[in-house]
Amino acid sequence: MSEGVIKKFMYVNRKPPYGTVYALESLEVVLIGAAFDQDVSLAFIGDGVYQLTAGQSTGGIGMKNFSPTYNALGDYDITKLYVEKESLEERGLAIDDLMEVVYEDEDEDYAEKPSIRLVSRAELADIMAEQDVLLNF
Amino acid sequence: MATISVGGKDIEVDEEGYLVNLSDWSKEVAAFLAGQDELELSDAHWEIIDFLREYYDEYQIAPAVRVLTKAVGKKVGKDKGNSKYLYELFPYGPGKQACRFAGLPKPTGCI
Numbered sequence: 001m002s003e004g005v006i007k008k009f010m011y012v013n014r015k016p017p018y019g020t021v022y023a024l025e026s027l028e029v030v031l032i033g034a035a036f037d038q039d040v041s042l043a044f045i046g047d048g049v050y051q052l053t054a055g056q057s058t059g060g061i062g063m064k065n066f067s068p069t070y071n072a073l074g075d076y077d078i079t080k081l082y083v084e085k086e087s088l089e090e091r092g093l094a095i096d097d098l099m100e101v102v103y104e105d106e107d108e109d110y111a112e113k114p115s116i117r118l119v120s121r122a123e124l125a126d127i128m129a130e131q132d133v134l135l136n137f
Numbered sequence: 138m139a140t141i142s143v144g145g146k147d148i149e150v151d152e153e154g155y156l157v158n159l160s161d162w163s164k165e166v167a168a169f170l171a172g173q174d175e176l177e178l179s180d181a182h183w184e185i186i187d188f189l190r191e192y193y194d195e196y197q198i199a200p201a202v203r204v205l206t207k208a209v210g211k212k213v214g215k216d217k218g219n220s221k222y223l224y225e226l227f228p229y230g231p232g233k234q235a236c237r238f239a240g241l242p243k244p245t246g247c248i
Binding site for chain 1: 192195196197198200201203204207210211
């Protein structure tokens with residue numbers, strides 16, 4: 001679409017999904033920003049890992065459950081969702097407690113592939129160091 | 138808050154004509170909203186409207202036009218997955234206008 005420099009953008013999600021508007025705002029900025037064809041990834045650390053937990057139900061708090069929207073990210077060419085392993089473990093969670101987020105790989109006949117990538121704190125630090133822009137939510 | 142009256146029922150719409158409550162939607166409401174833009178809904182329109190409603194049901198968002206175009210191409214045929222085809226159906230913009238007919242909010246990031 002647009003020509004020019006492609007930068008590496010990482011959106012860092014640190015807060016639980018409900019209670020504050022950070023998680024939803026981050027997701028909306030990601031979707032809007034996707035129009036600019038940059039190299040976008042998301043990181044989930046600290047309480048941010050709760051944003052991806054499976055089986056979210058918000059009926060009791062009168063808020064919209066926006067967790068299904070993470071599965072739309074693949075349509076926006078956002079296929080890298082880094083989850084910090086230590087953050088999960090510190091909360092008694094494992095990868096199986098997270099919902100399945102997949103994208104379709106156009107180059108491989110639309111095969112579904114997982115978007116969530118479990119990384120250690122040290123690995124995530126290295127990935128962060130490679131970014132041009134870090135946006136914290 | 139403005140209201141429209143369809144089949145004897147008053148339905149709330151926002152200042153841009155989008156439904157306030159998604160649950161108020163029906164095919165009659167869609168036809169009424171299209172009538173406001175002097176459009177008559179054909180099967181080709183319905184194909185896109187149905188697709189948008191399914192997409193919203195699954196992902197809780199209205200897709201951006203770029204995503205809609207790609208997805209329509211995949212789902213209902215390559216010849217329909219281009220903006221020319223979609224703009225012919227929805228001259229005010231497939232995202233903006235078709236989402237309004239479908240009873241969805243304006244697409245995220247749509248101005």
